[in-house]
Amino acid sequence: MAGNSQRRNRRTSNKKGATVGSGGKGRRALEGKGPTPPASARKGHVKQRAANAAARRAQARPTSRRPGGGKGNSELVVGRNPVFEALRDGVPAKTLYVQQFIDNDERVRGALQLAAERGDIHLMEAPRPELDRMTNGLNHQGLVLQVPPYEYALPDELSAAAYDAREEPLIVALDGVTDPRNLGAIVRSVTAFGGHGVVVPERRAAGMTAGAWKTSAGTAARTPVARATNLTRALEAYKKEGITVVGLAADGEAEVQDLAALEGPVCIVIGSEGKGLGRLVGETCDVRVRIPMPGGAESLNAGVAAGIVLYEAARRRA
Template sequence: MADKNETLDFIIGRHPAMAALKKDGEINKVFLQENLKSDAIHEIYKKAKENGLVVSFVPKSKLDKMTNNQNHQGVAIAVASYKYSEIDDIFALAEKKQEDPFILILDGIEDPHNLGSIMRTADAAGVHGIIIPKRRAVQLTSVVAKTSTGAIEYVPVARVNNLVQTIKELKERGVWVFGTDMKGTDYRKWSAKGATALVIGNEGKGISELVKKNCDEMLTIPMVGHVQSLNASVAASLLIYQGFTSRGN
């Protein structure tokens, strides 16, 4: 599912690897650690052969080098970099499910682990798609894929040049856009019924001022402790599940 002119990347880890093998993706080759016996590795090998893929058994040292010493769990799948969706694909998915669009907009998330975790929650809570900027933000990588534990295969991600312009276009299509800030409506009172987009800001800076000005309403997560901030993926999870609950799920 990736364009041929994109660079190769690796999906690592047993769950992400199996998720990729179950999808119609452009997989180049499967690398398995030699002399590693487990049911999960056997299932990956069996699925790869069913799909007519080339499987190579290699030393752990080679897998370590290929994956920059990440926790690959004995498996790495060489793929073309992930293909991004269009915003229309997100609306089409919502229509297919006969649901009002529930969209996540990430304003400058930089940590691939945060993006992967957010994707995992988005998939679990029925978010129809994620929108990210093309610049000054993490893109879809093997680290994101592994952290998402396979969710990257199911949650459409659209890249846009300008988030502010995109928000304006979403509003023209009837989407109500909610931002997150230190000051705003208590998120526990938020209803995400109807066509809704939720903006999550950068890990340190939050939502940019221009994006904030174009949101219809701001939401806040009350905190009474000494540390007045939450990890971006944790904050996103709380908000996404409030949206999920308010939509009658």
């Protein structure tokens, strides 16, 4: 009967017994190859490509004088309330300057505590004349926070990151939006609805200032903002990649809820509330759409308009 044979040395188990060793001949094969290198050092990895692009941007970025001397585009946040709120809201910062012999009130104590908790902010004590010089005579109230220049992405990096994640790009481009709070609100909406970034022109446009960081409620740390030397050329490059460029305009030929293009790779272009899209930018768009407003309002704030269109895109993609 199977499994009950009386033959000698018959194997009744699949388990291997003791085996003869190699005598140390396989030592080298068993040796480890060291720790796994970080993603940014692995050839072809998306993080290595991002690191290389950041290095190229750093070499190409022009420098200018900042308040207080030195090179770069650092921003200064001055005043007890603004400094405290910037630290509380996670605005990136390099150095907190504190006036010597300052009155230690609640806001000062709070700012010092937040800076200490962050651990990466240098605390510097300076005499009042030095702070006056740094701020060009602004009412700093004894607190000055230095915010480093924002590391902008390149427009093609936004679409590349989406494709690397095997996702259809969902990008917002801004034309003539000059209020940093609008930019921060749009970054927040892009993050909320699964977008891949925001493109802003290099001139006559809001940048990622401390105010934009605050309005983004920390989402600017996760959603990149790219800066285009020429917005029209950046949009044309997107079109060559197969991305549909959709302009938001009050006189658009279609309504946003009827736009099937939102389901695929798309760049949504939003103009200022007053002037709308510029002529060249409007002509570059594949299609222009409008948001229906049965209440009769003439226009919407750029941040509100972006949130509506991004919600519709996220709904269709889901």
